[in-house]
Amino acid sequence: AQSVTQLGSHVSVSEGALVLLRCNYSSSVPPYLFWYVQYPNQGLQLLLKYTTGATLVKGINGFEAEFKKSETSFHLTKPSAHMSDAAEYFCAVSEGGSNDYKLSFGAGTTVTVRA
Amino acid sequence: DAGVIQSPRHEVTEMGQEVTLRCKPISGHDYLFWYRQTMMRGLELLIYFNNNVPIDDSGMPEDRFSAKMPNASFSTLKIQPSEPRDSAVYFCASSLRLAGKETQYFGPGTRLLVL
Numbered sequence: 001a002q003s004v005t006q007l008g009s010h011v012s013v014s015e016g017a018l019v020l021l022r023c024n025y026s027s028s029v030p031p032y033l034f035w036y037v038q039y040p041n042q043g044l045q046l047l048l049k050y051t052t053g054a055t056l057v058k059g060i061n062g063f064e065a066e067f068k069k070s071e072t073s074f075h076l077t078k079p080s081a082h083m084s085d086a087a088e089y090f091c092a093v094s095e096g097g098s099n100d101y102k103l104s105f106g107a108g109t110t111v112t113v114r115a
Numbered sequence: 116d117a118g119v120i121q122s123p124r125h126e127v128t129e130m131g132q133e134v135t136l137r138c139k140p141i142s143g144h145d146y147l148f149w150y151r152q153t154m155m156r157g158l159e160l161l162i163y164f165n166n167n168v169p170i171d172d173s174g175m176p177e178d179r180f181s182a183k184m185p186n187a188s189f190s191t192l193k194i195q196p197s198e199p200r201d202s203a204v205y206f207c208a209s210s211l212r213l214a215g216k217e218t219q220y221f222g223p224g225t226r227l228l229v230l
Contacts, residue, residue, distance in 0.1 A: 032217055034218070036221075041226075042223060042224075043119075043206055043221035043222050043223045043224050044206070044208075044221040045221070046218050046219075046220075049217070049218060051217065090158065094217065101146055101163070101165075101210060101212065101217060101219075102148075102160055102163065102171065103148075103160065103219060104160075105157060105158040106157075107157045108157060108158075
């Protein structure tokens with residue numbers, strides 16, 4: 001079984017400042033890891049994902065995340081926050097390479113951006 | 116592609132009534148997932164299908180909930196009878212099981228309020 005812990009339910013950053021959202025996972029097999037973003041009253045949209053290969057993955061809207069197996073982490077970063085980044089962000093994990101495509105989601109982190 | 120389509124977008128009903136939520140996955144996708152999102156419990160996987168066959172329904176809360184997928188382009192989630200605690204946003208997602216295409220694409224959700 002797999003699970004995800006997102007540290008911090010709310011993050012507030014100034015426009016132009018670094019965005020850092022923390023995600024730790026547990027999985028009994030090599031994981032597939034995902035970050036999704038949810039804007040108000042909308043569905044979830046994929047930001048980026050790690051399956052295999054390069055551990056630093058780049059996604060849409062300037063976000064990137066690094067898979068660190070030794071730390072069981074997959075933290076999401078963006079060098080410079082924009083007002084449009086205000087949303088809720090979810091980290092998710094599935095059992096990579098298996099026939100099980102279930103995603104387990106973290107509780108989410110709400111990002112607010114101050115002008 | 117139009118993406119995952121869900122209907123209705125909003126549903127208000129009275130306790131005891133039957134509720135049917137509908138989902139049209141992305142054409143060609145062979146996995147379909149139903150999720151429920153609440154403030155208290157976050158995002159929960161209810162059930163998922165592969166090639167129209169239910170694979171895992173362990174997340175279905177109780178017998179009042181049922182889901183069907185009569186063909187590759189349509190699925191329903193039914194609640195009968197509905198209760199106020201069923202109030203939530205219900206998401207449908209679909210994915211394609213090919214290497215590198217594990218991403219789940221979410222619909223806009225159905226916001227259900229049971230009075």
